[in-house]
Amino acid sequence: MDCPEELKYSKEHIWVRVEGNSAVIGITDFAQEELGPISGVELPEEGDELEQDDSIGSVEARKTVADIYAPFSGTVRNVNHEVIDNPALLNDDPYDGGWLLEVTINDHDELKGFMSADDYADYAENKD
Template identity: 65%
Template structure:
């Protein structure tokens, strides 16, 4: 399982890659493995305003539908439309081709509420021990 060090992570299993004032967001390798084969992804529209921790779409796997929760507040600048035809990108390449949205961050201070890779790796290992 991968935990890229340059990313920030939420307790809801989203990753954030900061690129200046922009934040690329996706679900973690751990999350895609827990969900199983992704069959569809519902994402917001470009221009939508997201608030941290609010639902912004859903992801469907064979046995479940999971809500997507914004790890940061901001305006949606880009949506990964490729996932409409190839939702398996989330499983195959969650940190590159499987990205979900790009936000213009409303409050970069919210990044301080997210975890570094080592903290997230510990977080998911504790979750696995509890299962």
């Protein structure tokens, strides 16, 4: 399982790369491994407002559809249309080509609960 050190992670298996007043988000390597081959992705539109912990889209795999939850509140700045057209990017490259959204951060305090790479790796490995 790959967990780049520069990212922050949620218990919902979302990674966050903070870039000033915005952040890029995606699903973790652990999440894509658990889901298996991904065949579809639904994401919000650019300009949509997100509320922390609300469902903002989904990832469809062979036998399941998993909701994607907003890791923080904000406004969608960019959507990765390549991952919508080619959902396998989430399996092949979850941290670069498989990013999902770039979101303007409304409240940086909502980022305080995220885990470091080491903490997330421990969390994922010990999850039942």
